[in-house]
Amino acid sequence: MKNVFLAFTFLCSSYLIAQEGTNMKKVITPPELVRVAFEKEYPGKVPVWSEEYVGDDADEVRFEAKYNVTNSTKAVAIYDNLGNMKAYELQIPFSQLPPKTQAYLKKNYAPKEIREVAMVVDDKKNTTYEIGVIKNTKFYDVVFDKDGDFDVSIEKN
Incomplete structure (x- = not known):
């Protein structure tokens, strides 16, 4: 009976680990153009690379380099397959958020609901602020423009 219990426990834990792994991005080695572009822009930084397919038909690939700027600050640089930075x-x-953004968040969210705060610059040099919040057990990206005005709230899965 003890062996049956151990086997059952092992199978259940293996299943849960496999399910968790399906939600994670696969760590990859990017094309040389992408790697060289990153190394030129961020010399000495050690990224963890992943890829994501985007576009209307998910036919475009993006390479994400996640790395530590400092011990407590993280960043992500996103490139296309030719080594052009996309974001x-x-x-x-x-x-460091604009005062309007801080006021909006304080009014609409409890401090414990705010999980991530990031500044995002796209390939056209447009700056936005993306705030990750959890409200009613759902995760949202709340986006603000460069001046701190509310833009959109996007529910993430």
Whole structure:
């Protein structure tokens, strides 16, 4: 009976680990053009690379380089397959958000609901602020423009 219980426990835990793994991005080695572009822009940084398919038919690939800027600050640089940077996301403290953004968040969310704060710059040099919040057990990206005005709230799965 003890062996049956151990086998059952092992099978259940293996299943849960496999399910968790399906939600994670696979760590990859990017094409040389992408790697060289990153190394030129961020010398000495050690990224963890993953890929994501985007576009209307998920026919475009994006390579994400996640790395530590400092011990407590993380960043993500996103490239296309030719090594062109498509976006840069930098984790920032709440205090570095525009005053309008801070006021909106304080009014609409409890401090414990705010999980991530980031500044995002796209390939056209447009800056936005993306705030990850959990409200009613759902995760949302709340997006603000460069001036701190509310833009959109997107529910994430």
